[in-house]
Amino acid sequence: MRADFKVVLDACVLANFGVCDLFLRLAETPRLYLPRWSNEILAETERTHLNDLGWPPNVAASFQRAVRAAFPEALVSDYQQFVEQCRNDPKDRHVLACAIKAEAEVIATFNLKDFPPESLSPWKTKAIHPQDYLIILYSMDPVVVLHKIEEIARKRSVPVEDHLISLRAFLPTFSQRLLSDFDE
Secondary structure: OOOOEEEEHHHHHHOOOOHHHHHHHHOOOOOEEEEEHHHHHHOOOOOOOOOOOOHHHHHHHHHHHHHHHHHHHHOOOOOHHHHHHHOOOOHHHHHHHHHHOOOOOEEEOOHHHOOHHHHHHHHOOEEHHHHHHHHHHHHHOHHHHHHHHHHHHHOOOOOOOHHHHOOOOOOHHHHHHHHHHOOO
């Protein structure tokens, strides 16, 4: 499947390893969407890894290298001219500016309050909670989503159900939907 729907992944999505892992696998072949981010979003992700989550510097640096190498086309630059025109939360205006430059219709973020709909509508983009976007992807192609979740569970040497339960803390509705479907 080829999907050309661009989605800006906010730092809060990239910094959450379990959520990020699933999102990035869904952007690999057969991709369900095209991820987008900026150097500023990646820098914020790294600060979160180091300062808030206590990742060792070498692990945070390895994550940055891996993400940049796996998705070089995801990097958006030259978006700064849009920052002053953005009316969402000042600390996240760079994220909306990135979405504008990338012509992304969606920003996946846990911080929905920083992206009120009225600040996004002039740009024809919307902010969506990661679990809601994952539910959309699952509705579009459940086989691919389940396959990617099975890959993650296999890599972590845990049953699929246990992996879905671990996602429940951040993606409760998505996790429960897949657990229900998996049990059928």
